[in-house]
Amino acid sequence: MKIIFTAAICIFAISTSSYASDNLVKKSNATKAHSIIDKKCTTCHSKEKIDLALSSGKDMNQIQKEMVNKGAKLSSNEQEVLGIFWKQAKPIAQSK
Numbered sequence: 840m841k842i843i844f845t846a847a848i849c850i851f852a853i854s855t856s857s858y859a860s861d862n863l864v865k866k867s868n869a870t871k872a873h874s875i876i877d878k879k880c881t882t883c884h885s886k887e888k889i890d891l892a893l894s895s896g897k898d899m900n901q902i903q904k905e906m907v908n909k910g911a912k913l914s915s916n917e918q919e920v921l922g923i924f925w926k927q928a929k930p931i932a933q934s935k
């Protein structure tokens with residue numbers, strides 16, 4: 840009985856900690872994405888433009904490519920971080 844109880848606690852601990860670290864990864868990705876947007880995307884227009892597109896469910900990966908064509912300078916790492924961020928799709932102003 841004691842063993843079963845201990846095992847249950849272990850499973851619980853493992854599952855909650857992986858859930859927490861998953862959230863942490865998402866959170867730190869969002870933080871990185873915010874700073875990339877602040878640095879690279881607000882030179883030509885405001886963040887509101889991005890928020891509007893996000894909240895109206897536009898294809899942000901497509902828009903990101905268009906922005907790179909227009910002259911946004913993103914490293915491949917930055918493109919990856921933003922790619923993950925668009926999937927979480929929270930308007931920037933609200934997720935802060």
Ligand code: HEC
Binds near residue numbers: 880882897906912913
């Ligand atoms: C070199 C200038 C420039 C940079 C840098 C830039 N943009 Fe843009 N962006 C534009 C212009 C010009 C428009 C308006 C033209 C249009 O709407 O097609 C625009 C429009 C947009 C729109 C609205 C498009 C739509 O269809 O609703 C979004 C969203 C957007 N930009 C996101 C971004 C993001 C994200 C970044 C950073 C990766 C970025 N932009 C960086 C020039 C830029």
